[in-house]
Amino acid sequence: MNYLCTEDIHDVVSLVYEEAWGDREYTSILACGNSTLQIIEGNNFAYDLKLNSVPFTVALFMSDGGHTKMMVLYGTKSGRLGLASLPKGNGKVVWEMDTTSGACVTTISCYNVTGGQFPDIIVGKEDGLIEIYTIDETDNPHLFGTFSCEESITGISCGNVSSKTEIDIIVCTFTGWLFSLAKTSRPMIENLPVAANFNVKMQQLRSEVEELQSKVNEERLRYEEVTKRQGAGAGSTFFHTFQVHENFEYSAALGAYNLTIELVIPIDFVVVQSQLPIRLMEVEKNASVVSEVRQDALNPWPLLASYRCQANVCRLELRVQANEGDSGVINLYVCPKIMPKCAQV
Structure with a gap:
């Protein structure tokens, strides 16, 4: 069929x-x-x-x-x-x-x-x-x-x-x-061993996590050194590709557009650059610091703003209002927390 x-x-x-x-x-x-x-x-x-x-x-x-x-x-x-x-x-x-x-x-x-x-x-x-x-x-x-x-x-x-x-x-x-x-609070595994054995297990798990974290840090430093040498020697650096899951929908209840950005890796910052005089609205659930740059001779954009995210933030929601009938381009520069620094537009 x-x-x-x-x-x-x-x-x-x-x-x-x-x-x-x-x-x-x-x-x-x-x-x-x-x-x-x-x-x-x-x-x-x-x-x-x-x-x-x-x-x-x-x-x-x-x-x-x-x-x-x-x-x-x-x-x-x-x-x-x-x-x-x-x-x-x-x-x-x-x-x-x-x-x-x-x-x-x-x-x-x-x-x-x-x-x-x-x-x-x-x-x-x-x-x-x-x-x-x-x-x-x-x-x-x-x-x-x-x-x-x-x-x-x-x-x-x-x-x-x-x-x-x-x-x-x-x-x-x-x-x-x-x-x-x-539905109810309960141990992850039924019939847990006595508290002493359980504490030993927990300590073993903590030690394993610390060891893995140490290995991750070592590999991260090694990767940064490799990319720096490549950039200095060959004149170019390898950049990771990453997928940006984005959604841009109008909410009639809020009278605004919801723009959602989500990555599988933490977000470092997002820069919003708009040809329209749109207005940014506060989103309480965002764990980020917003900075806006006023329009002047050095900044021709009606809206230029950055969202700097806190640690381990993979999802960012932006809410904007625009005047009815206006049209124009909004650019977003999404920069994840990876080395070397790179961004996707």
């Missing part, structure tokens, strides 16, 4: 169980860049469902499509969570709601982590928020709790990992962190 979609596809989910679709062909739901869910039956386009914003991720409601086996959860770039019923012939939005922030919903998983009657909805977002919603008898969601990890969430799954009796939420972030969340 194959189907050529004319729109950008952000995510896809399918039901392959024969009893789920009845006499329907193998059916897939595409989250498309034109703010629609496209329903594909076999090789053919069946219909689309128009949404209020661009869907970025989709998942089966209650992990199996709900009581009709034809219900799909979707998360949008504007941070909204919705439920769509997609039977044969035509579909509809059952509900759509704001989440706790306007950041893009990057992943959705359904699993019973709160011990309720129905599977819960676990939502991961671009701003690092993890939200848990319980479901009632009418399929409506209710916020149970949130957790923030300060990095973009790229994947969520659930299962028995550190306990045989309680469910963990396993989270993966953009920079590669993998960690678990539990």
Whole structure:
């Protein structure tokens, strides 16, 4: 089977169980860049469902499509969570709601982590928020709790990992962190040894970490020396390539544009250079120092500013306001904490 979609596809989910679709062909739901869910039956386009914003991720409601086996959860770039019923012939939005922030919903998983009657909805977002919603008898969601990890969430799954009796939420972030969340506080491993043995283990781990840190520092110094010799001898220096994950979206609720910069390595500083007289807004979660340079004879730019980040900051969020009708170029120079110094525009 194959189907050529004319729109950008952000995510896809399918039901392959024969009893789920009845006499329907193998059916897939595409989250498309034109703010629609496209329903594909076999090789053919069946219909689309128009949404209020661009869907970025989709998942089966209650992990199996709900009581009709034809219900799909979707998360949008504007941070909204919705439920769509997609039977044969035509579909509809059952509900759509704001989440706790306007950041893009990057992943959705359904699993019973709160011990309720129905599977819960676990939502991961671009701003690092993890939200848990319980479901009632009418399929409506209710916020149970949130957790923030300060990095973009790229994947969520659930299962028995550190306990045989309680469910963990396993989270993966953009920079590669993998960690678990539990409903209650408990030791990572059940039936821990006595405190004395545990303290010995902890001391061994600390020694290993210190040894690894020492090796990293030695390699960093050696690398700096090599690059300096290359630059002095050959007239050129090898520069690392690094990927910049960026997102630029307008938030109607804030009346401003949100610009997100994220790297897998720590950010040293970001310079913003704009042809427009845009205004920078404060973002509380940013761990950075902002400096603006006034426009004068030496600085022709209406906006010239730098964001110098604190240690181990991999994600930076900028919020800007512009006058309606203005247009122009905004340049960003992103410099990570690597040697030799280099930047990406």
